[in-house]
Amino acid sequence: MAAPMAGWALRAMPRICPAPSRALHATPACLKARAARVRVGKGDKAVTYERAHAPHHIAHRKGWLSLHTGNLAGEAGAAERAVEDAFLRRFLAGTFPGVLADAAVLKRRANLLVVCAVLARGLPPAKLCFLTGYAETLLTHFYKCPVRLELQTVPAAVPYKYL
């Protein structure tokens, strides 16, 4: 960076004028929000529509990734649903390593749990079929409720922006 070099060079001379600083920080680092945001970088990072938008865009430009009644006024079970969601996302990340194109959408209709995921075409269809059956059976037995996996394949993860 030019500023520290100029400062170092000027420090060798007796102080006549203070070193000019070109780095402007309008906000201290601890005041910025960092939740669910992808920080702007060099421009080489491909980011999907879901990840490109900050959480204050939910219900305006984004939808919800997990749909259940736990967070409604007068309804119970929000914490249990949150724990289940966390486990399901980790399980999916492990069952389809490197193939998940975007975050999975979890929908709860009465007893039924529907997991909607978008995958890239990295695995042959036979293996995908086996993995869906394996995931559905295992999760059904684990959560004691019917679990349905609805998959969609795309050629590659769709980038919305490069940050």
Next chain:
Amino acid sequence: MRPLFSFRSARWGGEKMAARWLCRRLCQGSAFPVSYASRITQKQCFLPHSDLMGARLAGSHVDTQEPKTNPLISISDEPETLYKRLSLLVKGHDKAVLDSYEYFAVLAAKELGISVEKVHKPPKKIERLTLLKSVHIYKKHRVQYEMRTHYLCLELKYLTSSTAAVYLEYVQRNLPEGVAMEVKKTKIEKIPEHIREPVWDTLPQVEETEVKL
């Protein structure tokens, strides 16, 4: 997966048509997504009933002596409970989803012949939380979250218990994810025997004693 409600149709009066086509829809598989085109064609099939009966049985080997009884429909002689009002309170986070559900529920009620008394939207409730932004110290920096619950109130009037059961089952099987429903039923009952007549009419007449001065 166990069914949510048991399906029962006690009286065969005006609800015959509605119950029959609805039970056929439910028998044929999952009720959602509902395709109105197929439902309308099924309804139209019933209109020229006598013509179709002859045409259907002419070439098939159906035994005309034994009437086909649907195992899902049960007929009983006990009188039905009558509901003055059926109040559905639907809650959700997304207003657009509730608007679409309102259109669907009102259409279903009209198709079944249920009179809709009132459809109104109570004001939304916002639950706000103010939490510390950092894991450790930095008490001055907080973060605020809010959870909005939108409401939709649907009031239907004058239903029988079987109509209410059919309508509620249909409407609840098609409830979108992330939407909750509360149902309140107002029953009509006969006045109990012991208060039917006023008490002062039932007591024996007390003879007035004349006070002699």
